[in-house]
Amino acid sequence: MKPTTSRLSRRVAGIGAMELAGLMRLAHDVGAIDIALGIPPGDPPAAAIAAATAALATGRNQYAPPEGLLPLRQLIAAELLRTRGVVVDPVDEVTVTCGATEGVLDAVLTVTDPGDEVILPEPFYENYPGVIRLAAAVPRPVPLAGPDWRLDLDAVRAAITGRTRAVLLNTPHNPTGRAFDEAEVSGLLDLCVEHDLVLITDEVYERYVYDGRRHVSPLGMPGAANHVITVGSLSKSLQMSGWRMGYCVASPELTAGLRRVHERTTVGAARPLQEGVSALGAADFTDDRALFQERRDHLVTHLEALGFDVRTPEGGWFVLAGTARLAARSDKLVAELVESAGVLLAPGTSFFTDRADGLSWVRTTFVRDRERTVEALERMRRFLPTGTTARQG
Ligand SMILES: Cc1ncc(COP(=O)(O)O)c(C=O)c1O
Incomplete structure (x- = not known):
């Protein structure tokens, strides 16, 4: 029998599966709150x-x-x-x-x-x-x-x-x-x-x-x-x-x-x-800058209180938060947060060529509705060793 050769083109074989996709399936199975993807709550006009x-x-x-x-x-x-x-x-x-x-x-x-x-x-x-x-x-x-x-x-x-x-x-x-x-x-x-x-x-x-x-x-x-x-x-x-x-x-x-x-x-x-x-x-085209800026500040404040290192975003929908103070590898932290805390963040490893460069970062979004974000932060607070409660503000 001829050895099995891949039917995939070299081009496709060189493209990995999206790391977040597997985590999203897991998050769905365990009912985790997703604050990884930028999905604002509004309806189309x-x-x-x-x-x-x-x-x-x-x-x-x-x-x-x-x-x-x-x-x-x-x-x-x-x-x-x-x-x-x-x-x-x-x-x-x-x-x-x-x-x-x-x-x-x-x-x-x-x-x-x-x-x-x-x-x-x-x-x-x-x-x-x-x-x-x-x-x-x-x-x-x-x-x-x-x-x-x-x-x-x-x-x-x-x-x-x-x-x-x-x-x-x-x-x-x-x-x-x-x-x-x-x-x-x-x-x-x-x-x-x-x-x-x-x-x-x-x-x-x-x-x-x-x-x-x-x-x-x-x-x-x-x-x-x-x-x-x-x-x-x-x-x-x-x-x-x-x-x-x-x-x-x-x-x-x-x-x-x-x-x-x-x-x-x-x-x-x-x-x-x-x-x-x-x-x-x-x-x-509604101007949501003030609303999102307020949500950004809320998320940044609470991520910092939880022990993440954060630079306040100048634009966009995301925060890239450092995990060094939590002494946690981001891939492990993200997996644990999904399974044990019921919160989905994006691991920093997705955003770098060399996965090792992303091990001290996670990405979260601030455009989700306030209730979802507050609940996610509260779940993280119960799981992580440090932190104040997001429900306080
Ligand atoms: C930087 C960036 N470009 C493009 C896209 C995808 O845009 P679209 O939904 O219009 O294809 C995203 C979605 O997250 C994004 O973050």
Whole structure:
């Protein structure tokens, strides 16, 4: 008998299963409270539900144009103008994708050939290395500089090789909570222009920056034209991630290439849901910064009281908390918290190339409803050796 060979491509074999997925199954089985995933409690805008339902009932059930319904692209362009003062052409610079997840994959496929390198600030959103590998490109992690997770432009410069084609930056950042500042973002763009690279920015948390900060994007900066692909997500902005409503913004030249990829991956996001979101206007994008900032402060205070080391996030939906003072390895701590305390956190090991670098970190979200977070913190307090009760405030 012939020896069994794997039917999986080398590309797929090189992508591990998502660590959090196994923990989520366990958490479900034991009824643990999940404060690992960023899932806000709200409902989609009623107008979107009404318009999507009407589309389903009135025969608008076939393909939309692959690049997305024009009114939806016009809404995206109008929001970029309203919130950032950036002018983009909805006709040939905006493409609707199935979530930012497809947008990032399309962007990487658009600008890399097999074996090309993509520079990735580390820690990173856990999907990125797998997405880069799916494109047969190679992730080149560059550590963010501790203790405040700053982007080290000298380290980025040193990581550039003859095979580097792109840098993939997420801002505001999952998991660290950094909202990269003007000097970091414009410095990175300058490096990309100098070395003829494309800066792919994942800005799904663009609307969630705190303490009066402003979201900084390379889009619209001098030099951006053929060097930036910006990925966003209306389904994140509108807190309805299941609608899978992402988008890419880039120059007409990059967009033309990106649309070729998009047409061969998903062809397009679900038409009735595009109709639903197209019905919205500026007033439907609620400003939840104050609410989330208050939830952030509540979580940070109680995590610190429980013995975690926390840097207050500048943006996004997550806190990356250090476990050194608890003298606990994060993978073991997360497993114990699920089984014994009934609380699901994300282990820091998911966010680093070398698992060992993540053993002193866990990630939690502050966007869940207050009751759930308070109950999770209380369960942790009963389990962990230190700490005051979350119910006190
Ligand atoms: C940084 C980042 N990018 C992309 C996504 C996925 O976005 P979407 O649901 O629009 O695909 C997430 C989801 O957690 C994320 O944290």
